Amino acid sequence: MTVGVDRAAVETALCGGGLRCPTPGCGRRLAPWGSARERGVRGAGRLRPRRARCTGCRGTHVLLPASVLLRRADAVTVIGAALLAKASGCGHRRVAELVGRPASTVRGWLRRITAVAARALAVLAAAAAELGTEFVAPVPTNDPVGAVVELVGALARAVARRLGGSCEPWRLAAVISGGRLLAPTGPDLGSDAGVAGNTSRLWAGDP
Numbered sequence: 691m692t693v694g695v696d697r698a699a700v701e702t703a704l705c706g707g708g709l710r711c712p713t714p715g716c717g718r719r720l721a722p723w724g725s726a727r728e729r730g731v732r733g734a735g736r737l738r739p740r741r742a743r744c745t746g747c748r749g750t751h752v753l754l755p756a757s758v759l760l761r762r763a764d765a766v767t768v769i770g771a772a773l774l775a776k777a778s779g780c781g782h783r784r785v786a787e788l789v790g791r792p793a794s795t796v797r798g799w800l801r802r803i804t805a806v807a808a809r810a811l812a813v814l815a816a817a818a819a820e821l822g823t824e825f826v827a828p829v830p831t832n833d834p835v836g837a838v839v840e841l842v843g844a845l846a847r848a849v850a851r852r853l854g855g856s857c858e859p860w861r862l863a864a865v866i867s868g869g870r871l872l873a874p875t876g877p878d879l880g881s882d883a884g885v886a887g888n889t890s891r892l893w894a895g896d897p
């Protein structure tokens with residue numbers, strides 16, 4: 691579950707009852723429930739994400755900042771830079787050099803985003819519709835990575851226009867995908883990780 695970029699903002703939302711359970715059909719209030727194990731994220735420093743427990747179904751959730759994706763050791767901005775380089779025509783070894791990560795790691799990201807591109811595009815398109823953005827949905831078959839990169843960029847511009855200021859595209863993608871951009875089955879369609887609630891928190895935490 692991706693909630694925002696700023697720990698204090700997460701704390702406020704959590705303690706103030708502002709976060710809702712993402713389990714489909716639940717949606718009850720989340721309450722603080724300790725912290726997850728501290729871990730290092732390359733490009734985002736050391737993180738100790740908060741955990742929350744649902745007051746309804748009692749499910750627990752780790753609250754991820756927008757700088758990271760689930761089970762990935764690199765910041766989403768690093769992964770996004772790799773996807774961008776791939777979309778502009780670099781092979782995976784060149785991409786790996788550009789972002790300073792092992793070629794095998796980069797190949798893993800590219801394979802995964804290619805595999806889940808259709809789902810990722812659907813979730814991004816739903817967020818774009820929620821924002822009232824006019825865009826032509828890219829076709830994922832020819833160049834899935836390019837299509838995702840293009841749509842993430844278009845969304846970031848739309849969010850910046852709507853809310854003012856600027857918007858880091860890949861942090862936005864992390865929020866919209868609920869941290870699941872590179873999850874085995876991609877982001878969840880119809881989950882509560884929608885753009886409406888989370889974008890404002892992203893903004894509040896990181897102007």
Ligand SMILES: [Zn+2]
Nearest residue numbers: 711716744747
């Ligand atoms: Zn629940």
